[in-house]
Amino acid sequence: MQNRFWRIARRPEGTDFSSALELVEAPLGPLAEGEIRIRNSHLSMDAGTRLWLTDREDGYQPPLPLGIPMTGLVLGEVTESRAAGFAPGDLVRAFGQWGEVSTVDAVMSGALKLDPTVPDRRAWFGPLGMNGWTALWGIERTGAAKPGERVLVSAAAGATGVLAVQIAGLLGCEAWGLAGGAAKCAFLTGELRIAGAINYKAGDVGAQLDAAGGFDVYFDNVGGGLLDQVLTRMNHYGRIAVCGLLADYTGGTRTTPREFDQVLMRRLRIEGFFSPDFMHEGPALTERLRRWHEAGDLVMPYDVTTGLENTLTAYARLFTGGNIGKVIVELEP
Amino acid sequence: MQNRFWRIARRPEGTDFSSALELVEAPLGPLAEGEIRIRNSHLSMDAGTRLWLTDREDGYQPPLPLGIPMTGLVLGEVTESRAAGFAPGDLVRAFGQWGEVSTVDAVMSGALKLDPTVPDRRAWFGPLGMNGWTALWGIERTGAAKPGERVLVSAAAGATGVLAVQIAGLLGCEAWGLAGGAAKCAFLTGELRIAGAINYKAGDVGAQLDAAGGFDVYFDNVGGGLLDQVLTRMNHYGRIAVCGLLADYTGGTRTTPREFDQVLMRRLRIEGFFSPDFMHEGPALTERLRRWHEAGDLVMPYDVTTGLENTLTAYARLFTGGNIGKVIVELEP
Numbered sequence: 001m002q003n004r005f006w007r008i009a010r011r012p013e014g015t016d017f018s019s020a021l022e023l024v025e026a027p028l029g030p031l032a033e034g035e036i037r038i039r040n041s042h043l044s045m046d047a048g049t050r051l052w053l054t055d056r057e058d059g060y061q062p063p064l065p066l067g068i069p070m071t072g073l074v075l076g077e078v079t080e081s082r083a084a085g086f087a088p089g090d091l092v093r094a095f096g097q098w099g100e101v102s103t104v105d106a107v108m109s110g111a112l113k114l115d116p117t118v119p120d121r122r123a124w125f126g127p128l129g130m131n132g133w134t135a136l137w138g139i140e141r142t143g144a145a146k147p148g149e150r151v152l153v154s155a156a157a158g159a160t161g162v163l164a165v166q167i168a169g170l171l172g173c174e175a176w177g178l179a180g181g182a183a184k185c186a187f188l189t190g191e192l193r194i195a196g197a198i199n200y201k202a203g204d205v206g207a208q209l210d211a212a213g214g215f216d217v218y219f220d221n222v223g224g225g226l227l228d229q230v231l232t233r234m235n236h237y238g239r240i241a242v243c244g245l246l247a248d249y250t251g252g253t254r255t256t257p258r259e260f261d262q263v264l265m266r267r268l269r270i271e272g273f274f275s276p277d278f279m280h281e282g283p284a285l286t287e288r289l290r291r292w293h294e295a296g297d298l299v300m301p302y303d304v305t306t307g308l309e310n311t312l313t314a315y316a317r318l319f320t321g322g323n324i325g326k327v328i329v330e331l332e333p
Numbered sequence: 334m335q336n337r338f339w340r341i342a343r344r345p346e347g348t349d350f351s352s353a354l355e356l357v358e359a360p361l362g363p364l365a366e367g368e369i370r371i372r373n374s375h376l377s378m379d380a381g382t383r384l385w386l387t388d389r390e391d392g393y394q395p396p397l398p399l400g401i402p403m404t405g406l407v408l409g410e411v412t413e414s415r416a417a418g419f420a421p422g423d424l425v426r427a428f429g430q431w432g433e434v435s436t437v438d439a440v441m442s443g444a445l446k447l448d449p450t451v452p453d454r455r456a457w458f459g460p461l462g463m464n465g466w467t468a469l470w471g472i473e474r475t476g477a478a479k480p481g482e483r484v485l486v487s488a489a490a491g492a493t494g495v496l497a498v499q500i501a502g503l504l505g506c507e508a509w510g511l512a513g514g515a516a517k518c519a520f521l522t523g524e525l526r527i528a529g530a531i532n533y534k535a536g537d538v539g540a541q542l543d544a545a546g547g548f549d550v551y552f553d554n555v556g557g558g559l560l561d562q563v564l565t566r567m568n569h570y571g572r573i574a575v576c577g578l579l580a581d582y583t584g585g586t587r588t589t590p591r592e593f594d595q596v597l598m599r600r601l602r603i604e605g606f607f608s609p610d611f612m613h614e615g616p617a618l619t620e621r622l623r624r625w626h627e628a629g630d631l632v633m634p635y636d637v638t639t640g641l642e643n644t645l646t647a648y649a650r651l652f653t654g655g656n657i658g659k660v661i662v663e664l665e666p
Contacts (some may be wrong), residue, residue: 223593223594242596242597243597244597245594245597248594254591254593254594255593255594256589256590256591256593257589257590257593258587258589260556260587260588260589260590260593261556261578261581261587261588263575263603263604263605264575264576264577264578264605264607265605266605267604267605267606267607267610268604268605269602269603269604269605270596270602270603270604271596271600271601271602271603272596272597272598272599272600272601272602273600274597274600277600
């Protein structure tokens with residue numbers, strides 16, 4: 001049986017993914033002990049995976065080698081299993097491959113059997129997925145947000161940001177979002193009804209932040225120059241939870257905060273976090289997220305692209321700010 | 334009665350303090366209710382006070398206005414009191430004035446009656462003073478150093494650094510120091526017997542750090558380029574306790590970490606701290622420090638300059654790296 005998948009041919013420059021990734025076809029081999037095979041129904045597009053494509057040794061993990069299939073979170077049904085606890089027909093989420101089929105070691109890939117009664121399985125990527133865990137952890141643990149505090153989230157219309165602002169509100173905070181464009185801001189204040197949204201593409205961000213007032217927690221997905229704008233508007237003893245540095249991922253620049261000394265002047269805490277570090281708390285996080293989600297208090301818009309061959313277009317949208325909510329590739333059955 | 338004191342005439346450039354501060358004489362007025370008068374025996378020279386001389390609104394506190402006496406920690410005997418709990422003859426420490434006499438509000442100045450039986454009263458500036466509190470708090474609380482961890486301290490031969498490396502050792506950590514010059518390093522490894530010292534003025538700091546191995550805690554007094562060198566050598570989940578940014582105080586530069594993204598890659602925590610924030614825990618901190626100090630496990634070399642007229646020479650040494658240990662001006666009786 002053949003599998004079509006995206007292979008890493010070269011290191012990408014910026015957002016030119018079509019020169020770096022190529023759609024190829026290869027036969028599927030037999031399963032090794034401990035492996036499962038998944039017929040992917042959905043691929044999750046996540047900005048963090050961009051780091052794995054870069055030839056940089058001091059990232060989260062060593063770069064993915066050239067020549068292998070691109071790795072990412074997938075949803076789908078198990079078609080074949082040589083791993084205990086997994087049987088054909090099971091709905092699973094795993095770190096698999098951008099292809100029609102994922103072949104993974106059940107343990108190494110973090111494969112998780114999912115409750116198939118959840119009405120929209122895509123929720124396992126968003127509110128009930130890694131984005132949900134990340135948003136909850138970053139607001140509550142790393143950001144240590146307390147009821148009544150003022151919380152600002154960057155890339156607030158992105159998958160993690162959408163959840164982070166809602167969770168901040170659910171935890172009794174006043175939630176604000178930074179987003180690029182009027183449509184995103186309207187979504188945040190209109191549909192999500194958060195306290196305020198700041199369009200960093202319109203006018204003077206500093207003046208808009210000044211008008212908003214100081215923040216106790218900054219959940220940062222972006223880094224770059226926005227971080228400097230926020231550093232000088234943090235309240236004393238504020239916390240900055242660094243979830244991502246989107247500004248660095250494709251532009252070849254690096255976040256170098258010019259206002260770093262505010263860490264001392266305002267006694268701020270800046271801390272990076274990363275979901276694989278708290279996988280063991282995943283079930284407890286999911287339970288809380290699911291309660292909010294089922295009550296309709298934690299919603300997620302999906303930005304869906306159909307067809308494996310259109311994956312790179314969907315992926316690029318993460319870096320050009322084209323999406324509201326979770327970017328997903330839906331594969332044709 | 335006349336008082337001689339250092340008056341802030343202009344904002345200093347770099348370490349040219351003699352153009353900014355002038356030694357003047359003025360009559361002492363009567364005490365207001367709540368005030369005490371102290372015959373200063375010693376002045377504490379502290380790098381952090383340099384910030385108060387700068388015309389920058391976003392520092393710790395508003396800049397000291399021009400025309401007033403320079404403020405700093407002083408030791409001495411009370412000569413006159415209109416404050417409850419203070420009587421002539423009491424030995425006190427307070428935020429007073431760089432002069433022969435300090436006139437302060439007992440509460441606002443944080444005036445503290447000291448045990449006169451401590452053999453060397455200068456200890457109230459060092460191990461039993463603000464430097465001691467800062468070192469203990471930064472290592473144990475902000476740095477959250479745990480036994481067995483590897484702790485690196487910058488400006489390790491400075492007053493706070495000398496205490497921080499010793500306290501790290503007393504708490505069961507492996508203590509390393511960064512210092513400028515062979516004499517300071519020899520002092521750290523020889524007299525203080527810490528695990529290792531790195532001379533950042535000699536050769537390749539990066540290579541020396543690589544040879545030392547990763548660190549779990551960085552107690553940073555300096556900022557600047559050294560911070561970048563250390564950021565890429567921190568162990569995952571490491572903590573950087575930002576005590577000072579000496580590199581910024583006189584050079585007109587600002588610490589802008591180029592390796593900031595290591596916060597995310599290594600999930601580091603960077604946090605600023607400042608002793609007035611934990612004044613209320615001072616007595617408990619002092620008690621622990623005093624036990625170590627009396628047992629001979631927490632020592633401090635003093636860099637003493639005699640005579641009020643020589644104050645600026647002593648002060649400048651903080652910024653040119655001329656001192657080992659606590660810089661003090663001793664006034665002639």
